Amino acid sequence: MAETPDDILRALAEPDRLAIAGHLARSDAPAAELADALDLPLPRLRKHLNRLVAAGIVRLKDDRRTYRLDAETLRWAAEQVGPPRDAGLALGAASEDEEAAPSVLPQRPPDRGAREGVEATHRARMDRAPSSSPAWTTTRRP
Numbered sequence: 001m002a003e004t005p006d007d008i009l010r011a012l013a014e015p016d017r018l019a020i021a022g023h024l025a026r027s028d029a030p031a032a033e034l035a036d037a038l039d040l041p042l043p044r045l046r047k048h049l050n051r052l053v054a055a056g057i058v059r060l061k062d063d064r065r066t067y068r069l070d071a072e073t074l075r076w077a078a079e080q081v082g083p084p085r086d087a088g089l090a091l092g093a094a095s096e097d098e099e100a101a102p103s104v105l106p107q108r109p110p111d112r113g114a115r116e117g118v119e120a121t122h123r124a125r126m127d128r129a130p131s132s133s134p135a136w137t138t139t140r141r142p
Helices: 005-012 015-026 031-038 042-055 071-081 096-104 114-128
Strands: 058-060 066-069
Touching: 005 015, 005 042, 005 071, 015 031, 015 042, 015 058, 015 066, 031 042, 042 058
Parallel strands: none
Antiparallel strands: 058 066
């Protein structure tokens, strides 16, 4: 595969291209249908399609009009950047081992509360403040 996982992820990082890939994941479609469904101007859509084709995410079918999502390219990229997955486990889903991982981490002590922390900070600042008020706090504007 000539594409790298980085190329594939960068191509999908743009919201319009991600929407195009999402639409093509449901069904193959020609550019005009995609433009209508996604409410994108056709020239802009074609620019995005060219980028997705260059990254290997989208392929043009033999009729040279219809685009399809290449799921194998996405699967390959996910395998390259993520942990190995069991067959049948959806991309992005956590395995049983991954679900259990957070429970073995040390537990964070309970938070004393945001308000209590703010009050402690305020008390510490007041303890450090000089006894006389600065001039700018007592000056009034005319």
